[in-house]
Amino acid sequence: MTIHHDPDIWGEDVNLFKPESFAEGVSKATNNNPIAFMPFGMGPHICAGFNFATNEAKITIAMILQRFTFRLSPGYVHSPFPVLAVRPEKGVQVIINAL
Numbered sequence: 001m002t003i004h005h006d007p008d009i010w011g012e013d014v015n016l017f018k019p020e021s022f023a024e025g026v027s028k029a030t031n032n033n034p035i036a037f038m039p040f041g042m043g044p045h046i047c048a049g050f051n052f053a054t055n056e057a058k059i060t061i062a063m064i065l066q067r068f069t070f071r072l073s074p075g076y077v078h079s080p081f082p083v084l085a086v087r088p089e090k091g092v093q094v095i096i097n098a099l
């Protein structure tokens, strides 16, 4: 968890949710430290479901985006909270509309 929240690697806005940071690849997102990004662990015990989980996530996201639009509710309060991974302490209220 610590390495995924190091401002020297991810920038001072490390606690913001900015998926666009990865738009130009992991090296760019990590200030040229691509090894710092290891969501599935590494070494002999790297996640056995890495490829399966990645493909499943891509298919799921594509299917959802084909059917709905999303926007943050006006009541959303940004509140990152570290519990093993970072979670939104007050939840994420989203308004979803069918396309």
Ligand code: HEM
Residues within 6 Å of the ligand: 039, 040, 041, 042, 043, 044, 045, 046, 047, 048, 049, 050, 052, 053
């Ligand atoms: C987004 C989804 C997932 C994430 C982020 C994730 C992440 C991780 C992480 C961080 C580890 C520990 C790696 C280490 O100790 O260095 C791990 C281990 C493991 N994961 Fe996943 N995982 C995911 C999905 C899955 C799925 C879908 C499966 C099986 C179908 C799976 C099976 C395993 C197994 C068997 C291990 C233990 C590997 C070992 O100890 O040799 N994971 N995972």
